[in-house]
Amino acid sequence: MEKVAYAIAESVPIIRWALSRIVEEQPNSTVDKEVDSAHRLIEHFQKHSTEVTIVRLNEYMALALEAQQQIKSHTKLIIAITDNDEQRNHSPFFETVSLLDGVMNIQKAIRKATCEMSKHKESKPEGNALSDREIEILKDITLGLSAKEIAAKNYISPHTVITHRKNITKKLGIKTTSGLTIYAVLNKHIRIEEVE
Amino acid sequence: MHVARDTKMGDVVHHNHTILTIMLRFNIKLGFSDRTVDEVCDQHNVNTAFFLEIVNAFLDPHYFPSKHLRTFSVSLIIDYLLKTHYYYLTHKIPAIECMIEQLIKENQGESDLRLIRKFFKEYKDEFINHLKREDEVVFPYALKVESAAHNNEQHAYLVEQMTKYSMIDYLNEHDNIEEKLFDLKNILIKYIPPISNQALCIHIIDELFSLEKDLHDHSRIEEKVLGPKVMELEKQLLARSETTN
Numbered sequence: 001m002e003k004v005a006y007a008i009a010e011s012v013p014i015i016r017w018a019l020s021r022i023v024e025e026q027p028n029s030t031v032d033k034e035v036d037s038a039h040r041l042i043e044h045f046q047k048h049s050t051e052v053t054i055v056r057l058n059e060y061m062a063l064a065l066e067a068q069q070q071i072k073s074h075t076k077l078i079i080a081i082t083d084n085d086e087q088r089n090h091s092p093f094f095e096t097v098s099l100l101d102g103v104m105n106i107q108k109a110i111r112k113a114t115c116e117m118s119k120h121k122e123s124k125p126e127g128n129a130l131s132d133r134e135i136e137i138l139k140d141i142t143l144g145l146s147a148k149e150i151a152a153k154n155y156i157s158p159h160t161v162i163t164h165r166k167n168i169t170k171k172l173g174i175k176t177t178s179g180l181t182i183y184a185v186l187n188k189h190i191r192i193e194e195v196e
Numbered sequence: 197m198h199v200a201r202d203t204k205m206g207d208v209v210h211h212n213h214t215i216l217t218i219m220l221r222f223n224i225k226l227g228f229s230d231r232t233v234d235e236v237c238d239q240h241n242v243n244t245a246f247f248l249e250i251v252n253a254f255l256d257p258h259y260f261p262s263k264h265l266r267t268f269s270v271s272l273i274i275d276y277l278l279k280t281h282y283y284y285l286t287h288k289i290p291a292i293e294c295m296i297e298q299l300i301k302e303n304q305g306e307s308d309l310r311l312i313r314k315f316f317k318e319y320k321d322e323f324i325n326h327l328k329r330e331d332e333v334v335f336p337y338a339l340k341v342e343s344a345a346h347n348n349e350q351h352a353y354l355v356e357q358m359t360k361y362s363m364i365d366y367l368n369e370h371d372n373i374e375e376k377l378f379d380l381k382n383i384l385i386k387y388i389p390p391i392s393n394q395a396l397c398i399h400i401i402d403e404l405f406s407l408e409k410d411l412h413d414h415s416r417i418e419e420k421v422l423g424p425k426v427m428e429l430e431k432q433l434l435a436r437s438e439t440t441n
Contacts, residue, residue: 173386178318179379182311186387192308 004117005032006110007050007075009041009059015099019054019081022106029114042067045074052113057082057096077113081106128171137164139190142181198259199251201234201244208233208251214406218254220287221279222247246272254413262420270342270429273422274335280414281327288407289320295400303391312383319376326373330418334366338426345429348436355437363426367419377408 006023008031010016020031032050035041038059053071057080060068071078077094084098094116095109130138133154140150147165151158174180184190197211205228208215216226224240233251237244246268252259265273296316300309337357344351381404384397391397 173382174379175375176379178315179376179383182308182315182383183387185308185311186383186389192311195311 003028003030004114005030005051007031007033007035007041007044007053009035009038009053009055010081011036011056011059015081019106022103023054023110026107026110026114028118029110038063038067038071042070045070049074051075051117052077052079052094052110054079054081054110056080057093077116079109079113130168130171134164134168134171135189137161138168138180138184141165141168141177142184142190142195144177197255199233199248199255201248202232204228205231205233205236212255215251215254217283217287217410218251221276221283223279243268243272246276250276250417253416260416260420262424265417265421266425266428270338270422270425273417273425274338277414277417277422278331278335280410281331284407284410285324285327288403288410289323292316292400292403292407293320295396295403299391299393299396299400302393302396306389306391308389309391312380315376315380315383319373319380322376323373326371337361338363338422341426341429341433345432351433352437355433358430358434362430363423367423370415370419370423374408374411377404377411380404381408 006029008016008019008023010019013036016034016036020034023029023031033044033048035044038055041053041055042063053075055071055078060071060078060080063071072092078092080093080096082096082098084100094113097105097109136154137150140153145153147158147161150161154161168180169175172180172183174183181190181195185192185195197208199208209228222237222240222242224236224242228236231239233248234244236242237247246265249261249265249268253261253265293316296313300313303309340351340354341363344354381401384401384404388397
């Protein structure tokens, strides 16, 4: 399975190095980007996205709301690092860990984040994965809805529904509605009882 | 390998044993000894020239002598097509059906696999309807056209019928029954849960590939040989009817 990618924003080189080592040592986890400040992180996020971001809590809080928003929109989970015991469980952080807690807690937070991200990865087949919208359309097709009905339900044109269907068929290599139904059930997009 | 009249029948089978399924349709029985294709065909009252064309087209996907095949009579071509239908219904489809049943029986915890049985049943029903329409409507019509053309008979009703339904309609309606087969293959190859009896799955996939190839060859004879040949005879009948009138 593809590894979960981390970005680390930390100004103290030795701590950044240690965090990077800890991430790489955890299963299915890898460091995608290391930067020395939250500002650099925003620069990076102008062009890229990362699944999990580790950032110092005080640096994050010092950012303007707009900058915080930008980080949130380019990463799925944030682990905040503090250097005291007081600031815990701040939203929007997935986990907040203190440098005073020692390595074990940081390792645990990283494993938890990787595990959370892997759940999302496993829900989709590798390779020609269907997009969320295509999965919605696929479900409607297998429930026997017509292109017109699917269009009305999803606020799109019937022409777009047909394009989605063509793309689904191309990605999966399955042409018939009955074949798509088997795919949808085997991949848990719908339950067998709904189509039997 | 190009099979000729004097090729030993045993050598043909050694070259590609799947040819045995073609022999089964011609009712040619095993135990060829050292006899040639011609001798074996004679022994079983099979038209050697026709057998050779079918076998060579089966062995080489690029060899398809449609013009030459059209020199054979409609009744000979239809006889082979009917035997092929019979082979599908009595051998191919039941064999796949039986293996799918076994797959479900062995994996009762995987209840979603039931859908594969349902899917194959739908395919089988469509397939049977397709064959039935050819056996009961298309082939009898083609035989009537041939008989009328050869016996120089005046069949006003047949000419009238042609205006309502003729070979061109058959070719237009000759739908693609291979889509479901293609899907089933892909579901087994790409999406089936990891069941323990992989050998069984491989066996099913193998049968599906072989049926698909066979159907492709079969449709080719219907569309490129039978269809154009009957259309030619229809033209002759129409021309004759216009001269008489």
